[in-house]
Amino acid sequence: MVYIIEDKCDYCGICVSVCPPNVIELKENNIKILEGCTDCKLCVYVCPYKAVKENERRI
């Protein structure tokens, strides 16, 4: 799954714009990934500040 490093985030909304299941909630200076993430990673790719990261997979 992916997570957002808020210290890097600019709250620009580009991750929200590409999110297929529409599960990123962005308020003025507050962002969270809601339930329903499909792990498609589009938000990881497009983030201008590389503020969205993938969790290491644990076996």
Place this chain on the structure above:
Amino acid sequence: MKEEYDVIIVGGGPGGTTAAYYAASGGAKVLLLEKKRDIGFPVRCAEGVGEAGLKEFLNPDPKWAVNKINTYRLIAPDGNIVTVKNKEAGYILNRRVFDYMLAERASEMGAEILTRMYVNGIIINDRTVSGVRCEYLGKKFSIRSNIVIGADGVESRVGRWCGIKTNIKLRDIETCVQATISSKKIESDKIDFYFGKKIAPGGYVWVFPKGKNLANVGVGIAGIYTKNPERKSPLDYLNEFLNKHYPDASILTRLAGGVPCAEGLKRIVADGLMLVGDAAHQANPVTGGGIVNAMKAGRIAGKVAAEAVLKQDFSEKMLREYPKQWNNTVGEINKKFYRMKKVIFGFSDKSLNAIAKSFNETSPENLTIKDIFVGALKKHPPLVIDALKVFK
């Protein structure tokens, strides 16, 4: 604030405030909700608009139209400069002031505006949109309306809550970082665009001077170039560009953002719902310019909303007047630009260098933007026809 309105507009950018202005001037009771603390801030935008589009709405006022420029420079990857002296000027806006002014106009026309109102859902009754759910300072409540206009920007969720897929495809998103810089090297009478795979893959770098020693500088790269985890971010590209061209620059503001450079959504209305601006993917797919397009869409949507209120008919069928008028005007132009975009941003650095060279060898004087498009696309005759049509 009342419990019920004719029209609720989500988003206080130029699309939303223009829709509010025209809906209110047609007699509708309008409420506009902006999630941020301020209208017009932060400015996620390059702040450039074309003269003709702007003047359809307003006479440029130096309070917010801070620079007027006729000279455009297109800089090839090898540094060759193609200079265009265009008849139509480009205006550089101060969006903080511009957006405020648009909101004031809408308010004077009777629209109510509230900031820090976060819309977190849409009320749907009998498959018809009938209001919004929102949050204000931690308090959650609903406001009813017959029409909701989603002008909630690139990060739009309003359409998706109503079953319209507005999420942007990777191939259609430009990921951007921009800065307002102060530098003695800025030439305030020229707008510059830099192209090249090493400068801005699938996009460009812009330098839009806002006055003496001040410019909005940014880079946009296409989403398809972002999949490699080792990739450079737009921020890396911007820093490299500034180090090379404006090493003395102070950065007064820096922002990230996304721009939909898409063909335009097929469906932008539903029962009780209209989408406007970036939320409807209405920016120009080649330039990413979206201010005037959003205002044009907002004007149509606002008028149609007022008409729907007069007739008390909020059905999709009634609201389809908006996409009809949009498709016949800017929508059709954007489709042509989208076809051109696919070729233009596919050019290799070698081709871009050759195109620039040929312009400078044959007709360096009196080049227009139209000449540039026609010349660059000459190996693609159907696109030349598109270019001739959009730059009549």
